[in-house]
Amino acid sequence: MTTKPEMTASEIARAVAGGRMSALDATEAAFARIKQHDGVLNAFTDVTAERARAKARAIDADIAAGKEVGPLAGVPFAVKNLFDVSGLPTRAGSKINRDRAPATRDAALIERMEAAGAVLVGALNMGEYAYDFTGENVHDGPSRNPHDTTRMTGGSSGGSGSAVGGALVPLALGSDTNGSIRVPSSFCGIFGLKPTYGRLSRARSFPFVASLDHLGPFARSVTDLALAYDVMQGPDADDSACTTRGLEPTLPLLANPVSDLRIAIAGGHFQKNVFPEAVEAVSRVAKALGATKVVDVPEASRARAAAYVITTTEGASLHLDRLRKRPNDFDPAVRDRLIAGAMVPAPLVDRAQKFRRWYRAQLAQIFKSVDVLLAPATPCTAPKLGQVNFNLDGVELPVRANIGIHTQPISFIGLPVVAVPVPLEPLPIGVQIICAPWREDIALRVAHALEKMGVAAAPAPRGF
Numbered sequence: 001m002t003t004k005p006e007m008t009a010s011e012i013a014r015a016v017a018g019g020r021m022s023a024l025d026a027t028e029a030a031f032a033r034i035k036q037h038d039g040v041l042n043a044f045t046d047v048t049a050e051r052a053r054a055k056a057r058a059i060d061a062d063i064a065a066g067k068e069v070g071p072l073a074g075v076p077f078a079v080k081n082l083f084d085v086s087g088l089p090t091r092a093g094s095k096i097n098r099d100r101a102p103a104t105r106d107a108a109l110i111e112r113m114e115a116a117g118a119v120l121v122g123a124l125n126m127g128e129y130a131y132d133f134t135g136e137n138v139h140d141g142p143s144r145n146p147h148d149t150t151r152m153t154g155g156s157s158g159g160s161g162s163a164v165g166g167a168l169v170p171l172a173l174g175s176d177t178n179g180s181i182r183v184p185s186s187f188c189g190i191f192g193l194k195p196t197y198g199r200l201s202r203a204r205s206f207p208f209v210a211s212l213d214h215l216g217p218f219a220r221s222v223t224d225l226a227l228a229y230d231v232m233q234g235p236d237a238d239d240s241a242c243t244t245r246g247l248e249p250t251l252p253l254l255a256n257p258v259s260d261l262r263i264a265i266a267g268g269h270f271q272k273n274v275f276p277e278a279v280e281a282v283s284r285v286a287k288a289l290g291a292t293k294v295v296d297v298p299e300a301s302r303a304r305a306a307a308y309v310i311t312t313t314e315g316a317s318l319h320l321d322r323l324r325k326r327p328n329d330f331d332p333a334v335r336d337r338l339i340a341g342a343m344v345p346a347p348l349v350d351r352a353q354k355f356r357r358w359y360r361a362q363l364a365q366i367f368k369s370v371d372v373l374l375a376p377a378t379p380c381t382a383p384k385l386g387q388v389n390f391n392l393d394g395v396e397l398p399v400r401a402n403i404g405i406h407t408q409p410i411s412f413i414g415l416p417v418v419a420v421p422v423p424l425e426p427l428p429i430g431v432q433i434i435c436a437p438w439r440e441d442i443a444l445r446v447a448h449a450l451e452k453m454g455v456a457a458a459p460a461p462r463g464f
Contacts, residue, residue, distance in 0.1 A: 007170065008221045009075040012026050019063065023063075038168060041162045043125055045123055075119065077171040079124060080174045084103035085120070087103070089101065094129055109205075109232050112234070115231070124157075125158055127180075133183055133401075138332075143155075147461060150385060152383050160174035160181075160218050161192075164188070164218045167460070176407075186429055186430025187428075192217070192218045197212075208315055221458070222420075222447045225418070227251055230247075264291060282375070285456070297362075304409050310349065313342075356413065372433060372443070392405075414437065415437060417432050417434050422455065
């Protein structure tokens with residue numbers, strides 16, 4: 001038995017554990033797809049072939065010896081190149097970081113995925129230092145949308161979106177500070193999970209904004225998303241923000257009914273600045289779930305502004321020495337925003353943080369009366385590569401800054417979100433399933449129900 005692009009991670013793992021497929025065959029099939037299609041998609045910056053084959057052979061040997069293998073046995077996966085991968089410099093999409101010494105240990109989440117039997121096949125393209133919503137990288141070139149290679153993948157986890165949307169690998173890991181998991185999920189037509197802030201360890205990954213950074217998985221099915229998420233859970237003393245909560249598996253809960261859930265549509269800010277396709281996607285999801293109640297999220301636009309202040313100032317602080325020593329080695333668009341962040345007055349940062357506490361309390365009140373909020377993941381389907389502006393509600397606005405207009409007010413306070421793909425024609429677009437802190441199980445349950453109803457689905461790649 002050999003893998004096919006449409007095979008899910010859970011199907012591959014069952015076949016490998018059951019002896020119907022070898023882990024090495026699954027790995028070689030992924031490499032064959034990468035070789036065939038990545039020249040167009042430009043999702044990978046590094047392929048870890050020797051390492052992957054050694055891991056796959058070890059899994060096959062364990063199976064032959066009758067040993068237990070993990071729930072992701074033989075499943076190929078790849079990671080955004082801000083994750084430390086032993087033996088590789090952690091480039092974080094930048095030119096400057098390529099001069100760093102190779103990492104001596106894998107990121108915590110890679111270790112947990114491999115402990116569950118997954119096989120790392122490479123590192124993925126991304127926007128420089130994760131300060132990007134487009135998936136375009138001036139050093140490595142843009143990752144390309146698997147449904148139309150003239151279009152953006154979204155960013156900053158653009159390679160992750162392209163690799164999973166293009167069925168090169170069934171699972172990938174990325175990061176989300178202001179929307180960098182949810183935006184590529186929306187544009188590339190796949191499922192993505194931004195967990196609660198602090199839920200998954202960020203140890204040994206290159207940061208962007210420590211108070212906003214999350215790590216999480218991408219997949220082509222909700223079952224795979226939950227499977228990957230569950231094996232990555234758990235406290236980690238190496239990340240001071242990581243929760244000490246115990247494991248809270250979601251996979252056993254996926255099939256639970258959603259009829260008892262109180263589901264509402266996010267109003268106000270989330271119903272403005274949208275193209276017709278975003279309206280249609282939310283409408284389809286709401287109709288399928290029987291959601292008619294609209295809940296206004298107070299001051300969401302202000303939350304987005306505050307997220308900008310915190311992002312640019314924390315990012316500037318992180319990169320200040322690099323900006324002074326090697327300004328010409330940055331993407332100019334990233335460099336100029338970081339320089340601007342270095343000049344933001346401290347009182348504005350203080351006000352943004354105080355507002356953040358108020359806003360978090362307002363959402364906590366909302367989640368006393370609802371379990372789920374529905375909102376667009378992006379205002380539109382994937383724009384053209386290089387597109388500078390688009391028209392939102394009659395106003396010409398820059399694309400790069402406004403793709404995350406509906407994701408930023410959510411990650412600002414660390415809420416868990418599953419982005420589900422709605423397969424519209426000609427391009428898919430995502431909807432956010434937003435829940436209260438630590439309720440990833442509810443978000444995944446709703447996503448699973450939508451997938452079973454056929455409302456949410458990862459379409460087969462059709463752009464190459």
